[in-house]
Amino acid sequence: MxxxxxxxxxxxxxxxxxxxxxxxxxxxxxxxxxxxxxxxxxxxxxxxxxxxxxxxxxxxxxxxxxxxxxxxxxxxxxxxxxxxxxxxxxxxxxxxxxxxxxxxxxxxxxxxxxxxxxxxxxxxxxxxxxxxxxxxxxxxxxxxxxxxxxxxxxxxxxxxxxxxxxxxxxxxxxxxxxxxxxxLSDRLQEALWREALWLLKDGVATAEELDAAIAYGPGLRWAQMGTMQTFHLAGGEGGMRAMLAMFGPCLKWPWTKLMDVPELTDDFVEMVGDQCDTQSGALTPRDLERVRDTNLVGIIRSLRGGDWGAGATAKSHDAQLAKLNGLNVKAADLDEHQQIVTSKRTVPLDWVDYNGHMNEARYLQAFGDATDKFMEMIGCDSDYIATGGSYFTAETHIRHIDEVRAGARIDVKTQVLLGEGKKMHLWHEMYEGTRLLATAEHMLIHVSLETRRPSNPSGAIETALTRIAQGHAALPRPEAAGASVGVRA
Ligand SMILES: NC(=O)c1ccc[n+]([C@@H]2O[C@H](COP(=O)([O-])OP(=O)(O)OC[C@H]3O[C@@H](n4cnc5c(N)ncnc54)[C@H](O)[C@@H]3O)[C@@H](O)[C@H]2O)c1
CATH class of the missing domain: 3.40.50.720 (NAD(P)-binding Rossmann-like Domain)
Incomplete structure (x- = not known):
């Protein structure tokens, strides 16, 4: 194609x-x-x-x-x-x-x-x-x-x-x-819209009240579960069967006007339009689009955590993008003679704070993700972790060197300062293009997830880590490695 x-x-x-x-x-x-x-x-x-x-x-x-x-x-x-x-x-x-x-x-x-x-x-x-x-x-x-x-x-x-x-x-x-x-979707949406127009026409509620009735309640559920699964949970331990027994008969009550649609007279259209304009206040449709987009990014990103709904789609897209970006490297293919690219990403809208730049906590998140990727590259992936071994972070030091804004593409390059036995000492550098934004130093210890105590990694991980650590020993040691918080006189 x-x-x-x-x-x-x-x-x-x-x-x-x-x-x-x-x-x-x-x-x-x-x-x-x-x-x-x-x-x-x-x-x-x-x-x-x-x-x-x-x-x-x-x-x-x-x-x-x-x-x-x-x-x-x-x-x-x-x-x-x-x-x-x-x-x-x-x-x-x-x-x-x-x-x-x-x-x-x-x-x-x-x-x-x-x-x-x-x-x-x-x-x-x-x-x-x-x-x-x-x-x-x-x-x-x-x-x-x-x-x-x-x-x-x-x-x-x-x-x-x-x-x-x-x-x-x-x-x-x-x-x-x-x-x-x-x-499917528009049939469901129209049923709701038809009902909302009737409630507005009959003076039962304003546009703003009708939107509140969705946005603060059912709408939040719908972002992750549709009507069926939502009501399955509403039935308690009896699930959907209990729900149908309790509320199913109410569906026959003559609450709704079913297929009838309010007459779209000029007056009615004006009334609905005016209420929606008042609701938007001084915000133009373009302003509202930006508000909507920021909210949607936040909601979809939060759904990524549980690998759920629209968040699961975004996550599975990551897997395809990782391949495209050359981030799916296996341990044997890692080049120990240069820093290893462990992250290529864009700063999301909701990572930016009141100062208009990336919030300090997000630097840790970005570096933490780079560490996860490096662990995966040397063989400490989800399959290995399921066998009971992993790395825990013992210490972190981040230097914030330059600002970065939403939408910027950032890369993280990683150098192994020490990879020996249980210890893994990493140095990360974050760049936008060639501009250095931040550095992070992490000390990680391999642990048994059963005893929660330090333990040696598998032979394969140790071999991969040692090879890279030995190769990286020939790279210049970062000047700030080992530094604590510096206060200039
Ligand atoms: N707006 C929505 O929320 C939405 C959602 C899903 C699907 N749709 C569907 O998408 C389609 C487009 O809807 P829209 O909302 O983008 O409408 P729109 O009015 O915003 O855009 C239609 C565009 O088509 C152009 N156009 C008109 N005649 C054309 C021609 N002969 N050749 C090429 N372009 C021509 C117009 O100039 C206009 O820019 C419709 O079928 C609609 O049902 C709309």
């Missing part, structure tokens, strides 16, 4: 796709007739550059290029993936597909539609088997979910190919096996 994505339609969703693909190293060719499109996409890219790289603990590939084309034909010619993100109207989409077909007969056409059936989308195509729905969620560059849906004429092999592509750019492809209007 050439790793070029053609994007037709560069609005909210097309711009988000462009950002996700580019920041994952794909070249993007884009067509949108709106003369403002380039400016709008640049604004999306600016936000995405601050937010997306912070989801992973490993640097994304070098950014791909973006080419704004003045015709659909130029954007799609030769492309193996064509992302369609034009307005949600079947006639507009059919017209666009005819233009795509005139210039490209083989690439996968992936429609971003929120709910139109793929069978309807592909009905006028000459090569209908290549059309799939790949329905993303806004902001596309941060939210991992993409619903994949095949139409009656779709070749299932394209769904499989699409799963690979979207996984490789850090997404969670969800194959909706049955073609149905609105797919």
């Amino acid at each position: 050439t790793k070029t994505a053609a994007i037709v339609g560069g609005g909210v969703i097309g711009g988000g796709w462009a950002a996700r693909f580019m920041l994952n190293g794909w070249d993007v060719k884009i067509f949108d007739p709106d003369p403002q499109s380039q400016r709008k996409i640049d604004a999306v890219l600016e936000n995405a550059r601050c937010a997306l790289p912070g989801l992973t603990d490993i640097a994304l590939p070098e950014e791909g290029s973006i080419t704004h084309c003045d015709t659909i034909a130029k954007a799609v010619s030769g492309g193996e993936l064509i992302v369609e993100a034009v307005p949600e109207r079947l006639d507009v989409k059919h017209k666009v597909y005819a233009e795509i077909e005139a210039a490209n007969t083989t690439g996968i056409i992936a429609s971003s539609t929120s709910g139109i059936m793929p069978s309807d989308l592909q009905s006028e195509l000459k090569n209908p088997e290549r059309l799939i729905v790949a329905h993303p969620f806004n902001p596309v560059y941060l939210l991992p979910l993409v619903e994949l849906v095949a139409g009656k004429q779709t070749d299932e092999a394209h769904i499989e190919k699409a799963k690979e592509i979207y996984s490789s750019i850090g997404m969670h492809p969800l194959h909706c096996r049955v073609e149905i209007e609105g797919f």
Whole structure:
């Protein structure tokens, strides 16, 4: 695959796709007739550059290029993936597909539609088997979910190919096996939205109160478990069965207006719009996007800890990125004649404090992660740890030398000062490009996880560590090694 994505339609969703693909190293060719499109996409890219790289603990590939084309034909010619993100109207989409077909007969056409059936989308195509729905969620560059849906004429092999592509750019492809209007997520979201509009129309609650009813409660659960698992837990030890016995019958009570939708009169639309404007206060939609992105990065990052939901997707993307960045080195391949690169990452938005730079605790986290990576490289990986041996940190000294801001790419290089028996003495240097940001010195002791007492590492680990320590002994010893907190007169 050439790793070029053609994007037709560069609005909210097309711009988000462009950002996700580019920041994952794909070249993007884009067509949108709106003369403002380039400016709008640049604004999306600016936000995405601050937010997306912070989801992973490993640097994304070098950014791909973006080419704004003045015709659909130029954007799609030769492309193996064509992302369609034009307005949600079947006639507009059919017209666009005819233009795509005139210039490209083989690439996968992936429609971003929120709910139109793929069978309807592909009905006028000459090569209908290549059309799939790949329905993303806004902001596309941060939210991992993409619903994949095949139409009656779709070749299932394209769904499989699409799963690979979207996984490789850090997404969670969800194959909706049955073609149905609105797919899965939007059907669920619409049920809630319909209810909220009724409550607002009937004067039961304001827009702000309705949002509070989600954001402070169920919304926090939904970030990690859907409705089913959440209610399974709400049933206590009896699980979902108890929940259905207790609350199931209430579902038949005539609380909701079910499929009825409030009449969208001009007055009603104004009322809802006004309430939402008041709720946003002085913040513009662009300001709110930044708030949303920072919050999303924080939530997704916290889900990484438990390897759960969207956090699990970000973590499994790390594994792919580690390979790309050459961080999956085995002990035998480590070059003992130079410092070892143990981390390549981007400073996430939520690592920055009130001074506008990386918080001191995050330096320790970044260096701690580098130590973990080094342990893994010499064979002290999760399989080894499961056998009952590991390293504990006994002492740490960090020097903060220069500032670093969110979005900066940082590398950590590691030198072994001592690797002998139970002891592992490491020296880390953190850089942004060639600028030295900080150094850290760690003394670690190998322990038995059973007795929690010092013990010797396995023979394989000791051999690897000794070889590297002996090689690194020939490197200049860092001047500040062994220093304690220095107070200048
Ligand atoms: N906004 C969302 O939250 C969301 C979420 C998921 C999916 N979607 C789907 O994504 C698609 C795009 O929605 P959007 O929200 O980005 O809309 P949008 O209005 O922000 O963007 C549509 C873009 O298409 C361009 N366009 C119009 N005619 C075109 C043509 N003939 N060729 C190329 N470009 C053309 C417009 O200039 C505009 O920039 C829709 O199918 C929508 O259902 C939207």
